Amino acid sequence: MAIKDVLAVVDTGDKDEQFLRDALGFAEFHKASLSVVILSALPSADYAFTIVRPYAFLQDYTEAVEAKQERIGALARSTNVEIRTISDQPSVIFVKTAVYARYADVVLIGPADSYDHPPIRRETAESILFSSGRPVLILPGGYKARAIEHLAIGWNATREATHALRDATTFASPGASIDILVLDAKPTLKGHGSEPGADIARHLARHGFVSRVVPVRGGDEADGDALVTAARRSGAAMLALGAYGHSRLREMILGGVTRDLISGASLPLLFAH
Numbered sequence: 001m002a003i004k005d006v007l008a009v010v011d012t013g014d015k016d017e018q019f020l021r022d023a024l025g026f027a028e029f030h031k032a033s034l035s036v037v038i039l040s041a042l043p044s045a046d047y048a049f050t051i052v053r054p055y056a057f058l059q060d061y062t063e064a065v066e067a068k069q070e071r072i073g074a075l076a077r078s079t080n081v082e083i084r085t086i087s088d089q090p091s092v093i094f095v096k097t098a099v100y101a102r103y104a105d106v107v108l109i110g111p112a113d114s115y116d117h118p119p120i121r122r123e124t125a126e127s128i129l130f131s132s133g134r135p136v137l138i139l140p141g142g143y144k145a146r147a148i149e150h151l152a153i154g155w156n157a158t159r160e161a162t163h164a165l166r167d168a169t170t171f172a173s174p175g176a177s178i179d180i181l182v183l184d185a186k187p188t189l190k191g192h193g194s195e196p197g198a199d200i201a202r203h204l205a206r207h208g209f210v211s212r213v214v215p216v217r218g219g220d221e222a223d224g225d226a227l228v229t230a231a232r233r234s235g236a237a238m239l240a241l242g243a244y245g246h247s248r249l250r251e252m253i254l255g256g257v258t259r260d261l262i263s264g265a266s267l268p269l270l271f272a273h
Helices: 017-029 045-051 056-077 090-101 118-131 158-169 199-208 224-233 249-254 257-261
Strands: 003-013 033-041 081-088 105-110 137-138 148-155 171-183 210-216 241-242 270-273
Touching: 003 017, 003 090, 003 118, 003 148, 017 033, 017 056, 017 105, 033 056, 033 090, 033 118, 056 081, 056 118, 081 090, 090 118, 090 270, 105 118, 105 210, 118 137, 148 158, 148 224, 158 270, 171 199, 171 224, 199 210, 210 224, 224 241, 224 257
Parallel strands: 003 033, 003 105, 033 081, 105 137, 148 171, 148 241, 171 210, 241 270
Antiparallel strands: 137 270
16 A cells, blocks of 8 residues: 555654654655644643743743744645644653554654654654554654665564564565565474575565565674664665564563664664554
């Protein structure tokens, strides 16, 4: 299915001009409608009353949102961009953004350093992945949208990886090359089968893609970094990954690919859950 509705997530800061330009270019390339949601996280009411008078506090946030809307409008110029704002407690922001995401084909998020509040960015991305049913595409700075002739998938034979592969093929040109990156994979009766990656490679070949299995060894690198390194080495223009195959709590404590990479990487990362 073609990409026709794109949602980009920003906050009220001023670090994201490049990301906004990249999102506008992405929507233009795909001839898609672009909606930008501005996250304006409000501290708790107790915090507001103890630090500053409530009306002054709210005025500051209102002015920040208005300034951001004007900046987006100036960058968009004649492009028709819908701008939405969520000014609320962080927990409410996470829920509302996931609802908005259900009406987009893909959600764009910039690298962590393009946000004034990276923790809210991370929690919002996680909420979208768990609650919207839509993929999240994390763009590197200065990304120029183009036809994807070569992509990579981090394949571990899970439901999440299957969803990521399905979403990634939306971006792939007909007959594109797809590298199946299998990280420290071993034959199993459940999932990989007797030859890790071989079954999904055959499946992709039947759909007209040029697929190959690429074994990846973790070694001294974190798993996420090893997958990015392998994708870059093969020349892939995008890396698709299943998000949070383990629980968020386990990844928070022990680490994991999603936890390692959700801040962004040197190539576009497509996450699906």
